[in-house]
Amino acid sequence: MPQISQLSIAAGLTCFCLLSGCKGSATTDAPNSDSSTKPKVALIMKSLANEFFSTMASGAEMHQQDSGEYELVVNGIKDERDVSRQVALVQEMVASNVDAIVIAPAESQALIPSLRRAIKAGIIVVNIDNKLDAEMLSKEGLQIPFVGPDNRAGARAVGDYLATQLAKSDSVAILEGLQTSENGRARKAGFEDAMNAAGVTIVDSQSAEWEMSKANEIASSMLSEHTEIKAILAANDSMALGAIAAARSVGRSDDLLIVGFDNIAAVQTAIRDGKVLATADQHGDQLAVYGIETALKLIEDKTTAVVDVETPVDLVIKETLVAKENLDAK
The missing domain is CATH 3.40.50.2300 (Response regulator)
Structure with a gap:
């Protein structure tokens, strides 16, 4: 199992937001780079106060810094149940002309209308973590790939x-x-x-x-x-x-x-x-990365088939933790 990544970047972002009342957004890019031709990806998650999502944010930021091939905007809501704030974040990202939205929706149906508007605006949408309602997507005539575990x-x-x-x-x-x-x-x-x-x-x-x-x-x-x-x-x-x-x-x-x-x-x-x-x-440090990589492929070639991507999920018990620690120590 991959090691959980350090949370310093995401934790710092969370603390800053709590102190300043900001909306939980940050844009990262490789230093001294010309980002004008780079695709801009928005990551919209649930609460950054939840360690799982702060880990997800940190993993995405590290991936962006290592690749330098795209810009990343990280968004999170304060309360995992704040669906209206997530809807507002989608609208804000559409208005800022991002190329792709990678979203872990707080609710499986309520986000679909705003995501439909994003797609109509030419934005690639990738669903991670919590799967959007398949029946409602079908009724809306939408194809949004789900990237995540079973x-x-x-x-x-x-x-x-x-x-x-x-x-x-x-x-x-x-x-x-x-x-x-x-x-x-x-x-x-x-x-x-x-x-x-x-x-x-x-x-x-x-x-x-x-x-x-x-x-x-x-x-x-x-x-x-x-x-x-x-x-x-x-x-x-x-x-x-x-x-x-x-x-x-x-x-x-x-x-x-x-x-x-x-x-x-x-x-x-x-x-x-x-x-x-x-x-x-479910490897939270890589889950957003899987979604971002899927989004980048779709940005590069919009004729690419829109398909779901199943990601790993593994049982963790005391013995597996000890075995991993021993492996890491070697």
Whole structure:
């Protein structure tokens, strides 16, 4: 598995935005270069306060600096649920005449009308992370490639590993992502696939909307209402961290099993410490890069077939982290 990239660039951007109230945008280009003929790519993500997306931003910025072949505008929203702000960012990027928009949409349907307008303006659009609604795209007559992992398969792998630590008929709960996001629905479905195959009972399943604090609140309620719960399956790592806090608050730190999805650094630490059992690595530092490279190909040759690109997703457990550390040390 590739090493998670350093977050200094993205963290600095996030801190600056929080202090100054900026919209979370930055343009990067190789120093002393003539950018007039270079394509301009806008990366529009969800919250840069989420480590997964700050890692994604950092990976994209490093790729741009290494290649020097394009300009990059990095955008992020403060709240992962702020769909209206993402719509506004798309409109701003259209007005600034970018050549391509690579977007991790906060919601699978609401962004489609603004992306249709971007395409009508001649802008290449590439969808990453959270897949846009296929039925709505078809109705709109749009072809937007999705570049990202099979979220259902990744969640199934995490759930299958959790099932090896459970007995048949044990009880578990799920912390879902946004119910209007395709990746949230896919991860929930993957968890359900694994639990159903193992004969494990899902006694509660609620959306914590990707947020740590909301996950803490909901998981605490779940654990109080269903004392028989043996494990919590969180659809992202921020919610897994919220579940850790909830387990601590109800005295379940030592026996409650928790799994997540995203492989952020804080959860890697929790896995080493035995607080989280497993997560899924969709290689956030490279996910935007895959999308940008797809966009650059489409800019170069607009006759290129618009096809989805499936990217890697891997199970991460304590043993794989240790093996990687040993490999890196050599």
